[in-house]
């Protein structure tokens with residue numbers, strides 16, 4: 001099974017000098033004059049890049065457009081990648097710089113395709129992000145815990161910290177959903193951004209926006225969530241001028257519904273980045289193994305070192321050390337079953353339980369769907 005950083009999709013595999021099999025006609029300089037930046041958007045082979053040294057661009061914004069140099073090969077470059085560019089970095093209209101190198105990735109959010117020819121193959125989505133902000137409404141639409149679980153798995157696999165944001169708390173109690181994720185230790189924030197009570201709640205700090213800002217400030221966050229949960233409303237509150245379209249979006253153009261390439265990078269006032277994922281409707285995690293998920297739980301990973309070789313840690317497997325740990329007393333468990341709850345919650349994130357679908361209300365079923 002493919003593992004992180006080893007796929008042929010990994011640009012680093014191709015960019016290390018001296019590894020090419022083709023003989024070189026002349027020794028190229030290693031682009032020591034290159035400038036560094038971060039990919040903020042990708043549009044049909046054109047890469048929008050924010051340079052570290054914004055003063056290089058004519059308008060001082062640091063934003064330029066670049067194409068991939070042929071020497072980079074076919075490895076995929078994604079939003080969030082740190083890259084080196086040469087050539088015209090003025091950012092003037094119709095100028096194109098050349099992207100010559102992709103730096104090693106600190107984290108890599110991936111998804112596997114769920115349908116079509118590519119089903120099961122994994123795709124890199126965003127590099128170097130710190131947080132996966134999972135936006136879910138407590139009602140309208142109803143929360144989908146299996147989907148939240150898959151997002152969590154994607155975050156742990158990526159090496160990112162998950163943050164659960166429960167929206168629309170003016171409409172229903174967030175407590176039942178919160179209690180589902182408490183044993184996992186997932187950080188969470190409850191928000192209410194309804195039109196009517198908004199101004200009042202916001203004055204009192206009760207809308208939750210400040211609490212979200214505190215967690216994401218100065219960091220790079222990827223926002224995910226299915227349609228209608230209030231993701232755009234939240235992003236607009238966090239990033240003034242973001243102008244994310246809210247409501248039942250894009251009925252005219254349908255834009256943002258079917259494509260997964262239109263990730264948008266927005267700058268947080270006071271520092272940090274928000275990456276919106278308007279086209280990403282689902283997150284297949286077929287490529288993730290138990291061991292990948294375990295990395296998100298250092299305490300359980302330590303316990304699992306005593307497991308038999310190849311243990312999947314799933315419920316019911318023989319001699320899994322997690323079961324013995326649940327039975328033993330410890331300072332972190334005073335008889336209230338905290339260890340058991342944590343292990344059970346962790347196991348919920350493992351295949352095959354993860355494959356289970358959320359029940360879809362009859363009214364939302366399409367023909368042919370169960």
Ligand SMILES: Nc1nc2c(ncn2[C@@H]2O[C@H](COP(=O)(O)OP(=O)(O)OP(=O)(O)O)[C@@H](O)[C@H]2O)c(=O)[nH]1
Nearest residue numbers: 168192193194227228229230231232233246247249
């Ligand atoms: N009552 C209430 N309504 C909210 C809240 N947040 C958002 N809404 C409403 O929920 C609807 C959907 O919000 P959006 O922000 O467009 O949702 P989205 O997640 O971006 O959905 P897509 O744009 O389809 O991806 C809008 O009518 C919002 O006004 C909230 O906290 N409480």
Ligand SMILES: [Zn+2]
Nearest residue numbers: 307311313320
């Ligand atoms: Zn085990």
